[in-house]
Amino acid sequence: MEIRRITNDESEFVIDLFDKYRVFYEQESNYDLAKDFISKRLINNESIIFVAFRQDGNTRIPVGFTQLYTTFSSVQLSKNWILNDLYVERNYRKQGIGKGLINAAIEFAKKDGASFLELSTAINNITAQKLYEDIGFVRQQPSRTAFTYRTSLLKFKRLFNSKLKVK
Secondary structure: OEEEEOOHHHHHHOHHHHHHHHHHOOOOOOHHHHHHHHHHHHHOOOOEEEEEEEEEOOEEEEEEEEEEEEEEEOOOOEEEEEEEEEEEOHHHOOOOHHHHHHHHHHHHHHHOOOOOEEEOOOOOOHHHHHHHHHHOOOOOOOOOOOOOOOOOHHHHHHHHHHHOOOO
16 A cells, blocks of 8 residues: 655546545535545645555555645644545455554644644544544543634625625
């Protein structure tokens, strides 16, 4: 198995895997949108993507990927990474590929000087939770000092468009 970071010229290695990843999380398959999304992330240097390859004769087959996004902490004065996507083709699971991709992400984040690497997974994805915990990730409890809130910006679209003028 070979794991390496791909460049924007190599996006074709991950698009099919990315589309399957989205289907795994109950999104509709849409190869064109997946291609556009991945291409923009790579061209704009908005994400880091590692791809795992298996050799089949003379052909190198992409069998898994992980995608990282950067984030910053003003309090810690640090750059950090979010491991947002991890996917391994069904026929190649339980062969250490997911662990290899995560380890590549960890090494990258450490070399980049990050304070932490964070990830999330579905509550019912017990297999992934076990893998993450076996590697050394610790499930986080709600913070004693802060609550995290989120809102969908779509519901504010009309409000912003009609009342707020941002220059």
